[in-house]
Amino acid sequence: MIPYGKQQLDAADLAAVQEVLQSNWLTQGPKVPAFEQAIADYCQVSFAVAVNSATSALHIACLALGVGPGARVWTSPNSFVASANCALYCGATVDFVDIELDSGNMSVAALEEKLRLAQRQNQLPKVVIPVHFAGQSCDMQAIAALAEQYGFHIIEDASHAIGARYQNQPVGNCRYSDITVFSFHPVKIITSGEGGMTTTQNPKLARKMQMLRSHGITSEATELTEPSHGVWYYQQQLLGFNYRLTDIHAALGLSQFSKLDSFVSARQQLVEHYNQAFNRYAEIKPLSQHPDSYSSYHLYVVRLISLTQEQHKVCVGYLRQHGIVGHLHYTPIYLQPYYQQLGFKAGYCPQAENYYQQAVTLPLFPGLTPEAQQFVVTTLSAFLEQ
Incomplete structure (x- = not known):
């Protein structure tokens, strides 16, 4: 995996x-x-x-x-x-x-x-x-x-x-x-x-x-x-x-x-490759970057804007079936059962819930090889094209 x-x-x-x-x-x-x-x-x-x-x-x-x-x-x-x-x-x-x-x-x-x-x-x-x-x-x-x-x-x-x-x-x-x-x-x-x-x-x-x-x-x-x-x-x-x-x-x-800056640089390069690979898909939206910010890219998240909530769930499962740990960051905190007991309800933060229904986290770490990254790109592309 x-x-x-x-x-x-x-x-x-x-x-x-x-x-x-x-x-x-x-x-x-x-x-x-x-x-x-x-x-x-x-x-x-x-x-x-x-x-x-x-x-x-x-x-x-x-x-x-x-x-x-x-x-x-x-x-x-x-x-x-x-x-x-x-x-x-x-x-x-x-x-x-x-x-x-x-x-x-x-x-x-x-x-x-x-x-x-x-x-x-x-x-x-x-x-x-x-x-x-x-x-x-x-x-x-x-x-x-x-x-x-x-x-x-x-x-x-x-x-x-x-x-x-x-x-x-x-x-x-x-x-x-x-x-x-x-x-x-x-x-x-x-x-x-x-x-x-x-x-x-x-x-x-x-x-x-x-x-x-x-x-x-x-x-x-x-x-x-x-x-x-x-x-x-x-x-x-x-x-x-x-x-x-x-x-x-x-x-x-x-x-x-001692390796912090080199790790961040490697993440930046991986993100650039992802963004170029996904540029031809209108339905794939990487997170936007503010011009005042230089991200350390702890996560690489894309929003799959054309998918229904059920398709989104199927997509993450499809990635995992093919050996890729697709993930979601995050379920809105107030939708967790403990916070629901405190009185929070669905619909409280509409944009956070829209994001939750679209976002997928893809593999990103300095040791990710070009071959493995290309496999991630190919697999997600195959899902969207089927």
Whole structure:
């Protein structure tokens, strides 16, 4: 089977992990801060905080911004459930902003309209979480302008977008947000096995996230509420979590990071070949790309605009029958059974549902051979022509 995505490991990655396994540090050693510094430098940001998953990163980002009972968090329905679950973990309520059909990203027009209505009802969000779907940044300048007008914080969910750029600046620099979140799951651009990272320019947010990832504990003398009892002394000041990244994972992430730009370049080339191959089909619509964005292309998604919902389902099955893991990213979050129990109904975000009925994710990863990619093109073409 040709997967829709997979990790690309080499001898250097294996050696990096082996080095840690043979060292004195398996958990909280030197590799974690080195990985954080590498990401911070790359993103041109002051602080990076490594954690054990992007889900954990989203959770502590919300907590650092004061999300709790009574707060409202808005995000995109076109994402993995973690983008919304993080608000519920904090006891807040979650709501969804419809997307642009062509890009899959949060619609600025829909956000603005929803904010106007929420202001009249005194129900404005505390935090908005735009999701950089498939590796392309949302229109962050426009979203930040709305944040200034309506008084909400921004967490960029860039789980798909390490290595991407917006307005020729790296995604993660937090120019238009309070915090950015990255994922290093094996199907993402680079991997640490499991792992996530937050970036921020705000030292207070960074320090709070550092404490939240490690049980809410500090041993910093300047933060203690009483004189230290000894070199061993620490205090728990927050109800935190064990969300720490290990040195084993950080070593793999750091080794993978050295190949980040080459991985993104390879993905760009594969996408160009796909787009050229599908150009003759009016019914195949790749995601549109904003001129201000340089996508890291975590996913390659096409919309099959001429298919019925049943034909769409048959298409994904046809690909899998022929050895290609066609996939769908994503079912709108609010259509999941858990969110239906919270009162969300079909029709809530019409564009997200239109997208859901048309989208197919095709294989995309640096190790995809020209022969395998051509097989994907030929197989999808055969389905559409039958």
